[in-house]
Amino acid sequence: MLQPILSLFSAKRTTKRTVTVLYDVIAITLSLYAAIGLRIGKLEIPISSVEIGSLIVTVVVTILVFAKLGLYRAVLRYMIVPALGHIVLAVVASALALAISSFYLHSYIHRSVPAIYAGIAVLMLGTPRVMIRMYFDRYYRRGKPNVLIYGAGATGRELAYALRQGSEYHPVAIIDDDLSKIGNIIYGLRVYNSNEFAKLNDLYQPVKLLLAINNISKAERLRLVDRLSDWPIAVQSVPSVEDIASGKAQLTEIRDLDVADLLGRNTVEPQEPLMKACIEAxxxxxxxxxxxxxxxxxxxxxxxxxxxxxxxELNEYNLYSIERELIKTVRYKNMQTTIIAALGSVQHRNRLLNLMRSYQIDTVYHAAAYKHVPIVEHNIVEGIRNNIFGTLFAAQAAIDAEVKNFVLISTDKAVRSTNVMGASKRMAELVLQSLADHQSGTNFTMVRFGNVLGSSGSVVPLFREQIHNGGPVTVTHPDITRYFMLIPEAAQLVIQAGAIGHNGQVFVLDMGEPIKILDLAKRMIHLMGAREQGNEENDGGIEIKFTGLRPGEKLYEELLIGENVTGTEHPKIMTAIEDMLSWDEMEYVIKQLDECCHNFDIKCIREILIATPTGYSPKGDIKDFLYTDQSFQKQAIGNIH
Incomplete structure (x- = not known):
């Protein structure tokens, strides 16, 4: 019986509107007939052309008012009770039209009929719409998993409304800590205190908790997330107000918690004069x-x-991606910035020099490097070529092109490194310090900081993937710690450090307290609605598996080589005074290193890195693939002789 009605909802929009208008015409006619019948007390009603004229006027006015109020644009299955207000308003206008038309046309409609008609018309026109809405609400709710919303503010209310109309989740309740909001009803959802979570969890068995709070401080949000990590439910959030307003995200784009929530770190707002000093115009x-x-x-x-x-950029796809993103930004903000996407390697000095001269570059931010510790450990020559010689060639091209500022992005692994990657980055710092002492045309500065959360090599994406797959979550060592920073904060501090730097300075960013990787893994497991594996295997929990330190990896990272550190005008940026080489000494080291790389003499490379003031102290044997391949070593030695 319902099949013909349900099939109507898959018809074209014009067909559905036509059917709706026809129904309204019939409903208005029947409502007027019933109103007159009730007034005179019998079903047989004398109808003349005058009454028909009043009916036509009433129908036309009602349909026009419905159309003006948008009731034929609304999709019936998504209508909510507030839309009944428009129906009442339209029926009042309809009743007035009936009264006025009957007066001027001198029809025999009694003066009380418009009032009776209005009551019947509201029922005839509103009831089917509400019933359809209720049917579809129940129909779609059957296939939607239950969720709780945390936050009864503007974001929470908008999220509740959007989810009720959507097809992904069914909101069952709202949680808030504001006592003035407890007990309120928002789109049919009751607001509960957070103390009642256990009761709500048992009653509704929600699949996740959606965090819809964007108007609190970062410290308050961190405390809230820390509390939620103890609740046995997956926690996700809605985009920030800024992302929604800028069009970057939709309200219903449910996401995993931001890395800032996992990090537990308060950031400092950038100082705009420093941000613009080396960039604007x-x-x-x-x-x-x-x-x-x-x-x-x-x-x-x-x-x-x-x-x-x-x-x-050397990677073609990465270059295409960032170029396309920046072009969108320029067009959206109607900017005049010229964007040049240049393929190339930092090992090609002439390519760099031509680009810097052609576009009269003022500032270079040198972020090109191989940074993955185990991979560089297995590919030592390429790591040295890219990280040391690439920095040297970029710096020499900057000097020749009369670039004013050159900023090197370094790493905490450059400090007393046990791996080739860190040693190569410390050597890159030494190269720039020597060049800074040798000339004054280009201002060389180096910025050293720890890991950035959310980067391609970060543990956060890896842990998320492992938890989604049911584990195990792999941690190298139970005591391993790392300094962490968010990518936007790191980039902002790099730019600001470059603006305040003097030639040859090494800057160290305040990374806060180091974070234990094991604690980060446990926090992510809890916030994603899972739990750690207990003493018994296959108990449904996520196993945390310790895999051992990788080649060249340390338990603890440091940011400073010595104790000579002073503050700067920025609270998160410090400067360090450290050992360096003269340019003549560095030139000799570079010449030796180049010869060893050319001959693929890995042992020679290691000896040079140890002898130079890099603080390099390798642990264990050389891990380079070609060095461990004895057949290649014999062939290489034969070619040299």
Whole structure:
């Protein structure tokens, strides 16, 4: 019986509107007939052309008012009770039209009939719409998993409304800590205190808790997330108000918690004068522009209205991606910035020099580097070529092109490193310090910081994937700790450090307290609605598996080599005074290192890195693939002799 009615909802929009209008015409006619019948007390009603004229006027006015109020644009299955207000308003107008038309046409309609008609018409026109809405609400709710919403503010209310209309989740209740909101009803959902979570969890068995609070401080949000991590439910959040307002995200785009919530770190707002000092109305080059740090540098730079930005990147797809993103930003903000997407390697000095001269570059942010510790440990020559010689060639090209500022993005792994990657980055710092002492045309500064959360090499995406797959979550060592920072914060601090730096300075970013990786893994397991595996295997929990330290990896990272550290005008940026080489000494080291790389003499490379003041102290044997391949070593030695 319902099948013909249900099939109507898959028809074309014009067909559905036509059927709705026809129904309304019939309902208005029957309502008027019933009103007159009730008034005179009998079903047989004398009808003349005058009464028919009043009916036509009433129908036309009612349909026009319905159309004006948008009731034929609304989709019936998504109508909610407030739409009945429009129906009542339209029926009042209809009753007035009936009274006025009957008066002027001198029909025999009694003066009380319009009032009776209005009551019947509201029922005839409103009841089917409400019933259809209720049917579809129950129909769609059957297949939607239950969720709880945390936050009864504006974001929570909008989320509740959007979810009730959507097809993904069924909101069952709202939780809030504001006592003035407890007991309120929002779109049919009751607001409960957070103390009642256990009762709601048992009653509704929700699949997740959606965090819909964007108007609290970061410290308050961190405390809230820390409390929620103890609740046995997956926690996700809605996009920030800024992302929704800018069009970057939709309200219903439910996401995993932001890495800032996992990090538990308060950031400092950037100082705009420092952010703009080396960028605004200037020509900028970013090497490694498609990487995690490089691409965020580009996003921060484009917001400060540079004249030109040259994106220098070896990976073609990464270059295409960041170029397309920046072009959208420029068009959206109607900016005049010129974007140049340049393919190339930092090991090609002439390519760098031509680009810097052609676009009259003012500032270079050198983010191009191989940063994955085990991979560089297995590919030592390429790591040295890219990280040391790539930095040297980029710096020499900057000097020749008369670039004013050159900023190197370094790493905490450069400090007393046990791996080649860290040693190569410390050597890159030494190269720039030597060049800074050798000339004064280009201002060289180095910025050293720890891991960034959410980058391609970060543990956060890896842990998320492992937890989604049911585990195990792999941690190298139970005591391993790391300094962490958010990518946008790191990029902002790099730009600000470059603005306050003097030639040859090494800057160290305040990374806060180091974080235990095991604690981060446990926090993510809880917030994703899972639990750790107990003493018994296959108990449904997520196993945390310790895999052992990888080649060249340390338990603890450091940011400073010595104790000579002083503050700067920025509270999160410090400067360090550390050992360096003269340019003559560095030139000799570079020449030796180049010869060893050319001959693939891995042992020679290691000896040079140890002898140079890099603080390099390798643990264990050489892990390079070609060095461990004895057949290649014999062939290489034969070619040399």
């Amino acid at each position: 200037k020509a900028i080059m970013v090497t490694g522009a498609g990487g995690s740090i490089g691409s965020e540098l580009c996003r921060q730079i484009i917001q400060r209205n540079p004249k030109t930005i040259v994106l220098f």
